[in-house]
Amino acid sequence: MAPSNTAELVVLVDDDGRRLGSAPKAQVHHTSTPLHLAFSCYLFDHSGNVLLTRRALHKRTFAGIWTNSCCGHPAPDEQMSDAVHRRVRQELGVGVAELTCVLPDFRYYAVAADGVAENELCPVYCARVDGAVRPDPQEVMDHRWVPWEHARTAADLGWAISPWAAEQIPLLERAGVPQASGSGG
Numbered sequence: 001m002a003p004s005n006t007a008e009l010v011v012l013v014d015d016d017g018r019r020l021g022s023a024p025k026a027q028v029h030h031t032s033t034p035l036h037l038a039f040s041c042y043l044f045d046h047s048g049n050v051l052l053t054r055r056a057l058h059k060r061t062f063a064g065i066w067t068n069s070c071c072g073h074p075a076p077d078e079q080m081s082d083a084v085h086r087r088v089r090q091e092l093g094v095g096v097a098e099l100t101c102v103l104p105d106f107r108y109y110a111v112a113a114d115g116v117a118e119n120e121l122c123p124v125y126c127a128r129v130d131g132a133v134r135p136d137p138q139e140v141m142d143h144r145w146v147p148w149e150h151a152r153t154a155a156d157l158g159w160a161i162s163p164w165a166a167e168q169i170p171l172l173e174r175a176g177v178p179q180a181s182g183s184g185g
Contacts, residue, residue: 010073011037017121022076029060031115036073038120040106040168041084043069043096043129048178050151051133052161053092054142061116064141066154067162071122084125092143093134096127102175103168110163124168126177148178 009022012034028036043051051069055062072087074080081099088096103124110118135143154161155169 008073009076011076013037013121019076025073026060029116029118031111031117033117033119035119035121037080038071038073038122039080039084039087039125040068040122040164041070041072041088041096041099041125041127042168042172042177043088043092043094043127043133044178045129045145048148049145050148050178051092051129052144052146052151052154053135053140055162056137056139056141058138061118062110062112062162065162066160066165068165068168071164080123081125084127088127091136091139093136094132095130097130099125099127102126102177103171106168106171108164108167118164120164122164124172126172148173 008025010025010028011022012020013036014020015035023034028034045051052066053069054066055064057063070084070088070091072083072091074083078086080101084099085096088094101123106124107121108118112118133143151161151169152173155166158166
């Protein structure tokens with residue numbers, strides 16, 4: 001696990017995903033954000049509903065925007081799956097089971113209204129929740145369990161959800177997610 005007593009570092013990478021070094025997260029996100037490692041995670045309940053979260057208003061990028069269940073950055077020496085488990089526990093107060101990397105090569109670039117850019121090599125994971133969700137209000141201002149079809153509609157509209165989720169949801173659907181949603185209702 002990443003140490004919690006140091007400034008959070010992000011892993012900088014080149015266009016081929018090779019590690020170049022690290023930098024403090026607080027200094028990385030700006031109008032010329034360098035390419036760095038991140039992840040997105042979509043959590044499902046046992047009925048096939050997906051957890052959507054609304055980012056806290058003080059977040060550096062895309063504050064107040066609805067998005068996937070959880071996002072984060074691995075520490076320099078942390079395995080990506082360990083980072084997902086750590087961040088979901090920190091941000092949502094819950095463990096996960098059946099963690100699977102569905103889109104290992106997902107990459108995106110998005111600019112928020114204030115000009116701050118996200119520039120991430122961002123594998124996308126799916127998992128089942130293992131307990132009750134208890135979001136940290138410093139990270140998540142709201143959350144909703146919704147049928148997959150509602151997430152897909154938000155992605156289709158584009159303005160209703162983060163730009164990375166709007167790109168990821170159709171790709172996840174083409175990859176067969178959610179696998180166990182049945183009719184989705």
